[in-house]
Amino acid sequence: KAGVTQTPRYLIKTRGQQVTLSCSPISGHRSVSWYQQTPGQGLQFLFEYFSETQRNKGNFPGRFSGRQFSNSRSEMNVSTLELGDSALYLCASTISGVSTDTQYFGPGTRLTVL
Amino acid sequence: QQQVKQSPQSLIVQKGGISIINCAYENTAFDYFPWYQQFPGKGPALLIAIRPDVSEKKEGRFTISFNKSAKQFSLHIMDSQPGDSATYFCAASKGNFNKFYFGSGTKLNVKP
Numbered sequence: 001k002a003g004v005t006q007t008p009r010y011l012i013k014t015r016g017q018q019v020t021l022s023c024s025p026i027s028g029h030r031s032v033s034w035y036q037q038t039p040g041q042g043l044q045f046l047f048e049y050f051s052e053t054q055r056n057k058g059n060f061p062g063r064f065s066g067r068q069f070s071n072s073r074s075e076m077n078v079s080t081l082e083l084g085d086s087a088l089y090l091c092a093s094t095i096s097g098v099s100t101d102t103q104y105f106g107p108g109t110r111l112t113v114l
Numbered sequence: 115q116q117q118v119k120q121s122p123q124s125l126i127v128q129k130g131g132i133s134i135i136n137c138a139y140e141n142t143a144f145d146y147f148p149w150y151q152q153f154p155g156k157g158p159a160l161l162i163a164i165r166p167d168v169s170e171k172k173e174g175r176f177t178i179s180f181n182k183s184a185k186q187f188s189l190h191i192m193d194s195q196p197g198d199s200a201t202y203f204c205a206a207s208k209g210n211f212n213k214f215y216f217g218s219g220t221k222l223n224v225k226p
Contacts, residue, residue: 004157031212043158043203043216056213090157099146099207099214105157 002026004093004106012112018079021109025072025093031055032074033103034066037088046089049074050097078111086113117141118206120217127224133191135220137204140185144206148214149178149189152201161202162189194224 005024034046045058049068066076088108094101150158164178177190204217
């Protein structure tokens with residue numbers, strides 16, 4: 001079956017702009033989590049959505065937001081971009097959102113902020 | 115404050131050798147500890163995971179050793195192969211929530 005897909009794969013924006021990233025989970029998966037990966041900070045949890053509701057949230061400013069649609073597809077939005085937002089943004093899906101479920105990660109969206 | 119500390123940052127091992135990566139945590143509420151493998155250009159992929167009620171779990175060439183009293187766990191890769199060259203991350207979560215704290219990663223290079 002198809003894996004987790006993320007679009008776009010690469011994105012270049014300038015400071016102050018906003019960006020929307022998309023994640024399509026594996027068919028049948030109801031939980032989608034988002035992570036930011038940078039060389040300095042590693043993998044950091046942003047938030048998790050389950051059945052269109054945000055269940056968990058990491059320690060990121062309010063500029064980072066997300067949503068999940070009824071088909072489980074999720075979007076992540078970053079407003080007023082800063083240079084430090086340059087990162088690989090990964091989404092992961094699980095069947096039921098339980099920690100012991102296998103998390104399947106997408107290939108990520110590489111965001112560069114100039 | 116990093117909740118999960120991972121070492122070493124990088125590791126070079128000869129083919130056929132044993133690769134050992136260590137992680138330590140502070141929060142005793144953590145109750146699930148997975149390890150992920152990431153190749154360049156790909157997202158992380160789950161390798162193996164353990165709960166704190168067991169001290170060791172083995173799957174093929176991969177073994178997790180868990181020391182609850184020391185709050186440490188480690189990944190052992192036996193008979194390391196060049197194809198194992200990747201970045202490895204440990205992680206932890208608590209209370210069955212799908213929120214993971216990741217270590218900083220170890221870049222493993224297995225020399226042929």
